[in-house]
Amino acid sequence: MTFRSSRLFLAAAAALAFLGAPAAAQKIDVDASACPAMFTVLSAMRAGRPRAEITRMLEAVLDSSPYRAMFRHYNRSWRPNHLPRETFENMVLSLRFPDAYRRGTNARADAMLDRWRRFYADPDLFERNLRQIEATDLPGLVKAGVAYAQTWLPPEWPIPDFRVIIHPNGGSPGFALPGEQGLDFFQLPRDGRGDIVWGELVGTIAHESHHLGLRPAAPPGLSDADAAAFGVLSTFVGEGTATKFISKAPGGSVPALAEIPFPTAFRGDLLEAWIELSAVEGELFGRMIADFDRAAAGRMSAPEADSEARFWLGGLVGPAYLVGSEMFGAIQLALGKPGVFSAMRDPRRLFELYARALDREPVRLSGCPRLPAATVARALAIGARGPGGPRRPS
């Protein structure tokens, strides 16, 4: 989620293809070094050190590999310059030097600032959390999250080795990049006293691990139109499955999955956002169908595909999380895990398996939006025309 996690229609599948070959044994590397490093910077700010010195310290921390990963996440191909490094740096400096950053400059930095202020104002809490991190078996927690995530991946898709970075961020609570997972120190699950609740964090790690294990392969030699159509389908796979089967998405037209061992990630404002999306589920399905049909007909330009990707994956809870989790939830309810894995392995079958689930469980899935038979058939036919199909307009 950001539940976080995750993209341009095509980038979703393409980025995953970067992942290396699966390893026999999971090697887990946890790097929380950015937390004490940033604490030192904030302490220097509070101690009234000169601005030039603080700027140098901060820049050194932002040069470290955890922050380089964070900037890769915020400035992915489909949203370049979403959060320029300089903007982030100035936002942090503004904790002590208010002229460094003006609210309204960057929506992402604006949203981050409130979280930074909370911890800047409470160094005791920051320090107590640092001690908790030092005293906790982080690799053990990660292993537990990976083990659960693996149960919702086809067996031939082992989750590859990856690195977990915990760093003060203030934006996405969690994100996945090829070979890496980022967790926001500020948004680690905490209890009423502010202490980190590790059990809950395992669910977040499991969600992101699931993304890392996905390896859907686009059929080779697709026409531009078919590649775009395949990209639309892929948008609903990663977040749909991780949201439904790991983050315990509340029901929409499909009930929540009860047997998930973690608490639901949807509480407070995330739950409200989910409920708002559920209320317009039919419209969202309509938009997905329209997007898919337009892409398959070669009538979706690249800028349009980007803007649709921002619609589906943006916001507090991206609409793709809801629509994807409803489709996969229906498939699971009617066809079980084998059906879920079939749709994950080949997203061309996603619509077909969903439609079949509704036919198989007409009562329990009576509230689910239906798909036009022509759209289902068009999805199954992706790749049948070869590379000579319609060209994407530029």
Ligand SMILES: [Zn+2]
């Ligand atoms: Zn995600």
